[in-house]
Amino acid sequence: MERKKLIFCYLMVAPSLLFTVVLGILPMLASLGISFLEYDLLRVRDFGTPFVGVDNYITVLTDARFIQSVWNTLLITGLVVAIVIALGLLLAQVMDAEYRGRALIRVLICAPWFVPPVVAAAIWSWMLSTSRSPLNAALMDAGIIDSNIRFLSDTETIWGISIPLLSVTAVRIWNGLPFVVIFILAGLQSIPKSLYEAGSIDGASVWNQFRFITLPLLKPILGVLLLLLLITGIGHFEINYIMTGGGPQGQTNVMAVYAYQQAFNSFRFDYAAAASGVIFVITGIICFFYIRAQLKDGDDA
Amino acid sequence: MSDLQSDNFLRPRNGPLAAARLNNTVTRITVIVITALTLMYILMPVYWMLKSSFQSANDIRAMPPQWLPKELSLQAYRDLGELIPIGRYIYNSIFVSLVAAVLSTAIGSSAAYVLSRFKFPGMSIILVMILMTQIIPPITRAFPIYFTIQSANLLNTYLGLIVAYVGFSLPFSVLLLRGYFQNNCPPDLEEAAMVDGCSHFGAFLRVILPVSMPGLAAVTIFTFLNAWNDFLWASLLLNQGAMKTIQVGIGDFAGEGGGVQYINIFMAACVVATIPALIMFLFVQRWLVSGLTSGSVK
Numbered sequence: 001m002e003r004k005k006l007i008f009c010y011l012m013v014a015p016s017l018l019f020t021v022v023l024g025i026l027p028m029l030a031s032l033g034i035s036f037l038e039y040d041l042l043r044v045r046d047f048g049t050p051f052v053g054v055d056n057y058i059t060v061l062t063d064a065r066f067i068q069s070v071w072n073t074l075l076i077t078g079l080v081v082a083i084v085i086a087l088g089l090l091l092a093q094v095m096d097a098e099y100r101g102r103a104l105i106r107v108l109i110c111a112p113w114f115v116p117p118v119v120a121a122a123i124w125s126w127m128l129s130t131s132r133s134p135l136n137a138a139l140m141d142a143g144i145i146d147s148n149i150r151f152l153s154d155t156e157t158i159w160g161i162s163i164p165l166l167s168v169t170a171v172r173i174w175n176g177l178p179f180v181v182i183f184i185l186a187g188l189q190s191i192p193k194s195l196y197e198a199g200s201i202d203g204a205s206v207w208n209q210f211r212f213i214t215l216p217l218l219k220p221i222l223g224v225l226l227l228l229l230l231i232t233g234i235g236h237f238e239i240n241y242i243m244t245g246g247g248p249q250g251q252t253n254v255m256a257v258y259a260y261q262q263a264f265n266s267f268r269f270d271y272a273a274a275a276s277g278v279i280f281v282i283t284g285i286i287c288f289f290y291i292r293a294q295l296k297d298g299d300d301a
Numbered sequence: 302m303s304d305l306q307s308d309n310f311l312r313p314r315n316g317p318l319a320a321a322r323l324n325n326t327v328t329r330i331t332v333i334v335i336t337a338l339t340l341m342y343i344l345m346p347v348y349w350m351l352k353s354s355f356q357s358a359n360d361i362r363a364m365p366p367q368w369l370p371k372e373l374s375l376q377a378y379r380d381l382g383e384l385i386p387i388g389r390y391i392y393n394s395i396f397v398s399l400v401a402a403v404l405s406t407a408i409g410s411s412a413a414y415v416l417s418r419f420k421f422p423g424m425s426i427i428l429v430m431i432l433m434t435q436i437i438p439p440i441t442r443a444f445p446i447y448f449t450i451q452s453a454n455l456l457n458t459y460l461g462l463i464v465a466y467v468g469f470s471l472p473f474s475v476l477l478l479r480g481y482f483q484n485n486c487p488p489d490l491e492e493a494a495m496v497d498g499c500s501h502f503g504a505f506l507r508v509i510l511p512v513s514m515p516g517l518a519a520v521t522i523f524t525f526l527n528a529w530n531d532f533l534w535a536s537l538l539l540n541q542g543a544m545k546t547i548q549v550g551i552g553d554f555a556g557e558g559g560g561v562q563y564i565n566i567f568m569a570a571c572v573v574a575t576i577p578a579l580i581m582f583l584f585v586q587r588w589l590v591s592g593l594t595s596g597s598v599k
Contacts, residue, residue: 005419005501006421008415008501008502009415009419009421009424010421012411012412012414012415012502012505013411013412013415013416013427015408015411015412016408016409016411016412016431016471016475017412017427017430019408019467019468019471020427020430020431020434020468020471020472021430022449022468023434023442023446023449023464023465023467023468023469024430024431024433024434024442024468024472025430025433025434026445026449027442027445027446027449028433028434028437028441028442028445030442030445030448031441031442031444031445034445087335087339090332090335090336090339091336091339093332094332094336105340106586107582107583107586108340108343108344109340109343110582110586111343111344111347112343113582114526114530114575114578114579114581114582115346115347115575115578116529116530116532116548116551116574116575116578117530117532117548118532118548118551118552118574119350119551119571119574119575120346122551122555122560122567122571123346123347123349123350123568123571124346126349126560127345127346127349132362132561134349134366134368137364137365137366138365138366138368141365174342174343174346177339177343182589205322205324205325205328206324206325206328206329207324207325207328208324228436231436231437231438232438234438235437235438235439235440235441236438237438237440237533238532238533241533242532242552256438256440259440259441259443260440260443263443263444264444264537269444272444273444276440276441276442277441279438279440279441280437280441283436283437283438283441284437287432287433287436287437290432290436291429291432291433291436294432295425295428295429
């Protein structure tokens with residue numbers, strides 16, 4: 001490529017590259033670096049930040065609270081991803097079908113997208129409170145329960161799954177659904193309609209058309225979606241933090257909240273960095289497949 | 302329905318077609334029921350917020366709860382300004398989100414353009430770095446970013462939060478616009494302009510950007526929406542008195558107990574915080590589906 005053109009290319013990407021490096025790559029590397037140092041904010045002035053090898057990882061990985069947060073993260077992410085994709089497949093079809101009032105249904109299904117997370121967490125905390133919850137009142141009225149469900153504070157567990165964890169999972173599903181529906185809808189619209197016409201002439205039921213036409217053709221998109229949801233699910237912070245702060249007794253704590261609390265509540269930046277390192281490794285592996293898929297797409301285009 | 306009404310509707314009579322029709326009825330009913338239940342689940346909190354914001358605090362607390370409000374009033378909206386400096390918070394949020402969104406689109410579009418058009422040394426590394434920044438959860442770099450902003454003396458300034466937002470949304474803007482340019486701007490567009498004596502940059506500025514307005518607008522609005530909705534970074538980087546964004550303002554009000562004591566006013570504040578996001582969403586929603594296809598799904 002001629003020189004002038006090259007200079008033009010680099011000038012055009014330079015600002016974006018600067019932001020990506022300063023606020024993306026360098027902080028990631030800094031965090032990885034700190035994870036091998038002792039970095040206790042309260043001791044930094046007297047003792048500095050000596051190199052401690054993998055000690056922070058050992059400390060974090062033997063901390064029962066962290067192990068609990070890892071299980072919670074995987075459990076919540078698994079539940080959210082499975083349910084959100086299943087519901088998303090169904091709702092995307094509903095959005096795609098033609099009927100009167102479709103535009104309104106589309107906006108309504110997307111409601112959680114434009115309700116700010118703080119607002120959503122506030123309202124859900126109210127709906128899921130023990131004594132003020134309208135849900136509890138309605139269930140009591142209907143005679144389904146005879147004492148209030150402690151949605152966010154029950155400490156009993158059933159097969160290792162606690163009610164607060166399920167409650168937070170329900171809010172996470174609520175929050176994540178619109179993106180998935182729209183994503184799948186985008187995929188649906190790339191399937192030629194003629195396939196369905198051929199299918200119905202051959203007498204295939206709606207269900208069989210879904211199974212043998214829609215699902216196979218959506219496979220690549222569902223693959224990308226699955227990777228995306230796993231990554232964002234494992235790193236999710238906001239709703240768990242605002243709704244329960246990880247409680248009660250760490251039952252809804254996830255890795256991201258653990259890392260945040262180590263840094264900004266206990267000032268143990270080294271433990272926070274090690275916990276982030278674990279998130280980084282898990283998401284990094286998934287990310288590898290995601291980036292490979294994205295780059296392969298780019299070359300085809 | 303005729304299948305359901307006939308005597309032996311369980312037996313497929315006219316071969317596969319009738320069986321398919323029966324199956325279709327069952328499938329349709331199942332789909333409608335699940336959709337209705339899911340819609341209730343999606344809309345219940347939104348309805349509850351809206352309804353409560355028009356009630357008095359006493360009516361809201363009434364047991365059993367009033368699913369349909371007995372009385373409606375605008376009192377909560379009138380009292381809102383006295384308890385929460387809501388106007389100021391909205392101004393802060395709009396200012397920060399708007400500047401971040403415009404900056405991010407401007408910077409991102411120029412990178413997206415060359416990344417969609419040319420192959421140059423280092424290009425794939427740059428793309429991988431952008432993809433990684435987009436995809437690795439931001440929580441893993443929360444406190445290094447906090448330190449970066451702090452050491453630049455930008456804590457508790459509008460600029461600090463704006464810089465952080467540009468950093469977060471940039472990968473998204475670049476990747477989406479790259480897809481947009483690839484799909485919607487054929488290269489002969491600027492080739493024609495360059496034959497007429499335009500430079501590369503001139504062609505980008507005078508040809509590519511104007512024809513890409515819908516894409517640019519959608520990316521800007523999307524970025525605005527993300528910044529408007531953000532709580533985590535705003536609460537870390539800009540949590541001082543008058544400069545708070547509306548999300549932090551609402552979060553702090555709830556944290557100080559105002560969410561229970563002045564529940565109706567709190568709900569009115571929540572509605573007010575949602576409306577700008579709703580308006581922005583209505584602008585982009587038409588574009589969302591096609592945008593996602595060309596940008597990240599492909």
